[in-house]
Amino acid sequence: MNTVYSINEVSMTFDLRSDLREITSEYDEKKIFLIFEANTWTHCWPLIKDFRPVPESNILILEPGEENKSIQQVIAAWDGLGKAGADRSSLVINIGGGMLTDLGGFAASTFKRGVAFINIPTTVLAMVDASTGGKTGVNFRGLKNEIGVIRQPKHVFLYLPFLRTLDRHNLLSGYAEMLKAGLIADQELWNRLKIFNLDGYDEKEFGRLIWRCVEIKKEIVTADPEEHGIRKALNFGHTIGHAIESESLRSGDPLAHGYAVAYGMIAEAALSSNLLGLTAGAVSEICQTITHLYGNPPAIIKDQEIMLGWMKFDKKNRDNHIIFTLLEEIGKNRVNLEAGEEEIRKVLVNVSL
Amino acid sequence: MNTVYSINEVSMTFDLRSDLREITSEYDEKKIFLIFEANTWTHCWPLIKDFRPVPESNILILEPGEENKSIQQVIAAWDGLGKAGADRSSLVINIGGGMLTDLGGFAASTFKRGVAFINIPTTVLAMVDASTGGKTGVNFRGLKNEIGVIRQPKHVFLYLPFLRTLDRHNLLSGYAEMLKAGLIADQELWNRLKIFNLDGYDEKEFGRLIWRCVEIKKEIVTADPEEHGIRKALNFGHTIGHAIESESLRSGDPLAHGYAVAYGMIAEAALSSNLLGLTAGAVSEICQTITHLYGNPPAIIKDQEIMLGWMKFDKKNRDNHIIFTLLEEIGKNRVNLEAGEEEIRKVLVNVSL
Numbered sequence: 132m133n134t135v136y137s138i139n140e141v142s143m144t145f146d147l148r149s150d151l152r153e154i155t156s157e158y159d160e161k162k163i164f165l166i167f168e169a170n171t172w173t174h175c176w177p178l179i180k181d182f183r184p185v186p187e188s189n190i191l192i193l194e195p196g197e198e199n200k201s202i203q204q205v206i207a208a209w210d211g212l213g214k215a216g217a218d219r220s221s222l223v224i225n226i227g228g229g230m231l232t233d234l235g236g237f238a239a240s241t242f243k244r245g246v247a248f249i250n251i252p253t254t255v256l257a258m259v260d261a262s263t264g265g266k267t268g269v270n271f272r273g274l275k276n277e278i279g280v281i282r283q284p285k286h287v288f289l290y291l292p293f294l295r296t297l298d299r300h301n302l303l304s305g306y307a308e309m310l311k312a313g314l315i316a317d318q319e320l321w322n323r324l325k326i327f328n329l330d331g332y333d334e335k336e337f338g339r340l341i342w343r344c345v346e347i348k349k350e351i352v353t354a355d356p357e358e359h360g361i362r363k364a365l366n367f368g369h370t371i372g373h374a375i376e377s378e379s380l381r382s383g384d385p386l387a388h389g390y391a392v393a394y395g396m397i398a399e400a401a402l403s404s405n406l407l408g409l410t411a412g413a414v415s416e417i418c419q420t421i422t423h424l425y426g427n428p429p430a431i432i433k434d435q436e437i438m439l440g441w442m443k444f445d446k447k448n449r450d451n452h453i454i455f456t457l458l459e460e461i462g463k464n465r466v467n468l469e470a471g472e473e474e475i476r477k478v479l480v481n482v483s484l
Numbered sequence: 485m486n487t488v489y490s491i492n493e494v495s496m497t498f499d500l501r502s503d504l505r506e507i508t509s510e511y512d513e514k515k516i517f518l519i520f521e522a523n524t525w526t527h528c529w530p531l532i533k534d535f536r537p538v539p540e541s542n543i544l545i546l547e548p549g550e551e552n553k554s555i556q557q558v559i560a561a562w563d564g565l566g567k568a569g570a571d572r573s574s575l576v577i578n579i580g581g582g583m584l585t586d587l588g589g590f591a592a593s594t595f596k597r598g599v600a601f602i603n604i605p606t607t608v609l610a611m612v613d614a615s616t617g618g619k620t621g622v623n624f625r626g627l628k629n630e631i632g633v634i635r636q637p638k639h640v641f642l643y644l645p646f647l648r649t650l651d652r653h654n655l656l657s658g659y660a661e662m663l664k665a666g667l668i669a670d671q672e673l674w675n676r677l678k679i680f681n682l683d684g685y686d687e688k689e690f691g692r693l694i695w696r697c698v699e700i701k702k703e704i705v706t707a708d709p710e711e712h713g714i715r716k717a718l719n720f721g722h723t724i725g726h727a728i729e730s731e732s733l734r735s736g737d738p739l740a741h742g743y744a745v746a747y748g749m750i751a752e753a754a755l756s757s758n759l760l761g762l763t764a765g766a767v768s769e770i771c772q773t774i775t776h777l778y779g780n781p782p783a784i785i786k787d788q789e790i791m792l793g794w795m796k797f798d799k800k801n802r803d804n805h806i807i808f809t810l811l812e813e814i815g816k817n818r819v820n821l822e823a824g825e826e827e828i829r830k831v832l833v834n835v836s837l
Binding site: 209244266271272274277 | 555559562563566593594595596597598619621624625627629630631632633634
């Protein structure tokens with residue numbers, strides 16, 4: 132393999148085409164199925180096209196976009212796999228952003244009670260977050276990832292050249308999860324991320340930073356794959372972030388996941404200060420870094436009733452209490468913290484000023 | 485617990501109501517969700533109704549019948565769970581035949597990426613087969629159990645009084661899987677089943693026979709939960725049986741699963757004789773026992789092209805070869821046997837004479 136870095140089944144490669152040829156060598160090409168979204172079909176497939184002569188009928192192209200992360204599109208994927216003759220010994224390769232790897236992973240995990248799949252994330256967000264860890268799923272009744280299973284991919288390949296066609300908005304959406312990795316687990320990473328220049332970035336340094344985030348996630352997920360305890364560290368920024376994201380989706384003006392998490396982190400840093408004594412200096416550093424990159428939080432965050440309504444629906448809750456992962460300091464988190472409605476209202480007001 | 489027999493998470497009880505009260509004691513009653521089919525709602529719910537004061541809005545009643553073992557009905561179940569406020573710490577209790585425990589198990593395993601579930605099978609078939617072993621799922625594109633996951637229930641309760649309202653046709657459908665258990669693994673069990681009288685049966689002896697079948701299944705499934713090897717023993721009669729069942733469903737005159745498997749076992753006993761030298765005496769004993777109970781195989785089995793067409797779609801296949809589990813002798817099976825089309829045609833012709 133042409134590996135730059137690797138841990139277990141995840142590797143960063145400088146020659147994806149030949150690595151794919153190698154890892155699929157045990158499969159007849161008729162048994163290999165590729166799932167793309169329209170964008171990755173256009174931009175990524177040409178770069179790896181001739182890795183194996185996979186029949187064209189084995190290629191499925193799905194609709195992109197968070198609004199298409201639906202059970203209807205899973206049904207379309209099952210249908211496509213069935214009609215093209217996939218069986219339990221087949222291999223599914225998901226090539227796309229987090230929507231696609233989540234949805235394709237769920238389709239593969241449930242088709243004939245589970246076929247093997249490889250994830251090839253093509254966005255920063257999918258590289259550092261969605262494609263590893265085994266969470267698969269789709270949105271349902273307007274709730275994010277409401278339906279899914281936890282199942283580990285056979286392999287995950289990170290290939291930096293896929294990021295070259297992404298615009299700044301897309302890069303930033305993934306960068307928020309990178310900032311989160313630093314905040315929950317590694318102050319030095321946070322310090323490097325704060326000063327990294329995303330415009331005309333250095334691909335080698337970006338690769339190193341991305342890889343450090345993957346290491347952090349892998350470590351946490353390996354210790355707690357089913358999210359009983361420490362895996363919840365990854366939820367920092369996500370309780371309020373998911374509420375922002377859900378409401379923006381409902382209102383017809385969907386915010387990218389990373390932006391919602393970024394604003395969620397501003398609010399949850401404030402909550403960390405109130406509940407765990409995170410210093411004012413740290414709160415201000417987090418707030419400034421994020422606001423500089425993402426601008427000010429959207430107006431919807433001001434509607435406390437709506438925000439609280441979404442938070443009460445969160446999968447992370449138990450027994451109707453709203454549960455947070457917060458920061459004790461930069462690089463150190465605490466999970467399973469309950470906050471009262473008054474505490475939450477207070478930070479929502481402050482953040483939206 | 486009021487246990488007659490138990491292995492791991494499966495138990496046969498003589499007081500289901502109080503056992504349910506005990507096993508759910510760690511859950512608030514608002515967190516307990518019950519899924520019935522219309523029949524079990526009418527006949528079984530009254531017998532256990534007051535085990536806990538579960539809110540009425542936590543009870544879902546699904547449409548019965550193999551034709552409703554569909555992803556649409558899974559969506560209805562997800563919707564019902566979501567609207568009633570189920571969360572990841574909830575408990576789902578599935579009460580019904582194999583259709584219901586398979587479907588309810590799949591809905592629970594995928595709702596919020598998996599909530600715990602208990603199966604309470606109410607038919608012989610579900611007791612000896614569907615409710616244990618962790619296979620969940622629904623039919624799709626006319627194919628049996630095409631979509632699903634493997635996930636173990638938290639507990640399975642067998643309660644013989646639920647069988648008292650079943651008619652002979654329903655009892656026989658489950659009895660076929662019991663005969664199969666004897667054929668693949670226990671000649672003495674087969675001998676007892678051959679002479680057991682299903683009309684006005686002795687409930688204690690029936691309980692012992694059912695329990696022996698559960699033991700056989702548990703032993704096999706524990707050794708190979710993901711069906712890589714010896715679990716395939718359970719597929720005896722099912723390769724041809726599934727083809728019969730699928731075609732009968734398509735033709736609008738659906739045959740009960742057990743009947744299809746019973747006829748499948750007649751055909752696969754003949755195949756066992758041709759490929760593994762199962763004695764003519766054993767073939768005749770199997771054929772007579774099954775024909776005596778189930779009558780002659782249906783005419784559709786004569787259409788070799790249609791039968792072969794369905795077999796080629798079977799989940800159990802690899803690389804387009806049709807795979808069988810066959811008998812070396814009564815009580816002894818061999819898995820992963822490939823039969824050529826000519827061999828299969830030959831036994832289809834003979835069986836349908």
